[in-house]
Amino acid sequence: MTTTAVANQKGGVAKTTSVHALGVAMAERGAAVLLVDLDPQASLSWACGVDPEALDLSVHDVLLNRAKAVEVILELDPPQPAEGHGVGVLHLLPSTIDLAGAELHLLTKTGREYVLRKALSKVATTYDHVLIDCPPSLGILTINGLTAADEVLIPLQCESLSQRGVGQLLDTIDDVRDYTNPDLAVRGAIATMFDSRTKLAHQVVEQVGSEYDIEVLEPYVSKSVKVAEAPSRGRSVLSHAPRSRSAEAYRQLAAQLMEPRRGNRR
Numbered sequence: 290m291t292t293t294a295v296a297n298q299k300g301g302v303a304k305t306t307s308v309h310a311l312g313v314a315m316a317e318r319g320a321a322v323l324l325v326d327l328d329p330q331a332s333l334s335w336a337c338g339v340d341p342e343a344l345d346l347s348v349h350d351v352l353l354n355r356a357k358a359v360e361v362i363l364e365l366d367p368p369q370p371a372e373g374h375g376v377g378v379l380h381l382l383p384s385t386i387d388l389a390g391a392e393l394h395l396l397t398k399t400g401r402e403y404v405l406r407k408a409l410s411k412v413a414t415t416y417d418h419v420l421i422d423c424p425p426s427l428g429i430l431t432i433n434g435l436t437a438a439d440e441v442l443i444p445l446q447c448e449s450l451s452q453r454g455v456g457q458l459l460d461t462i463d464d465v466r467d468y469t470n471p472d473l474a475v476r477g478a479i480a481t482m483f484d485s486r487t488k489l490a491h492q493v494v495e496q497v498g499s500e501y502d503i504e505v506l507e508p509y510v511s512k513s514v515k516v517a518e519a520p521s522r523g524r525s526v527l528s529h530a531p532r533s534r535s536a537e538a539y540r541q542l543a544a545q546l547m548e549p550r551r552g553n554r555r
């Protein structure tokens with residue numbers, strides 16, 4: 290089992306979109322996948338067609354030790370399997386706005402960085418891959434996501450040259466390695482909302498790769514209205530526009546992530 294945290298404290302860089310699309314792509318290849326919504330905005334839960342307000346239990350109850358993960362996890366319809374693959378499994382540990390209060394609750398708790406890790410360890414054997422959608426901050430929720438993970442994937446929005454946040458995120462990852470999770474690996478960055486016609490997009494990829502010494506995985510995910518439309522339909526771009534370039538890019542990235550990890554540069 291591999292647990293991947295998808296993190297970047299910058300908002301709107303396609304963390305949620307990527308977790309959803311990669312999870313569906315892995316399930317298309319027959320994998321048993323758990324999606325973890327660790328964001329009080331609950332965008333991932335919404336995008337999976339789940340109404341967070343109608344839920345009795347969420348990841349919030351798990352973090353506060355009021356419920357076990359297995360009691361909260363929802364079964365989603367698995368996607369049509371890709372040719373040559375069996376039917377996969379797609380589960381969701383949903384979020385609600387209550388999670389916004391978890392930060393305060395956890396503040397006084399010993400071992401607060403480890404609560405998600407501990408909760409997930411009890412269901413770990415059920416899944417081939419766990420994908421964690423972190424919120425746009427470097428607070429205790431993201432630290433929980435990084436502490437529970439084997440590797441981090443960093444979505445980069447290729448529309449702005451200002452990627453200083455990446456340095457801050459890498460500092461946080463170093464802290465997590467020092468204090469809670471020494472084996473945490475940086476799997477790489479994924480270029481999102483990529484417009485191959487602009488020089489800027491290419492510059493961003495080049496700059497991040499060289500300045501921070503992280504691999505930008507290929508292919509890049511192009512900017513597409515199909516991706517933007519998908520969440521409001523309660524599905525991922527893979528179901529909404531299965532033959533689109535963006536869906537295909539996420540499929541190729543998912544196939545790479547399902548391979549065993551190579552030695553990484555950082």
Ligand SMILES: Nc1ncnc2c1ncn2[C@@H]1O[C@H](COP(=O)(O)OP(=O)(O)OP(=O)(O)O)[C@@H](O)[C@H]1O
Binds near residue numbers: 299300307332514
């Ligand atoms: N390849 C793409 N092309 C066009 N729009 C995209 C693409 N990827 C994501 N988007 C859109 O960009 C917006 C931000 O994406 P998303 O919600 O996945 O980002 P996020 O990093 O999870 O945001 P937050 O930091 O708020 O959690 C969404 O409206 C999404 O539909």
Ligand SMILES: [Mg+2]
Binds near residue numbers: 333423424
């Ligand atoms: Mg999000």
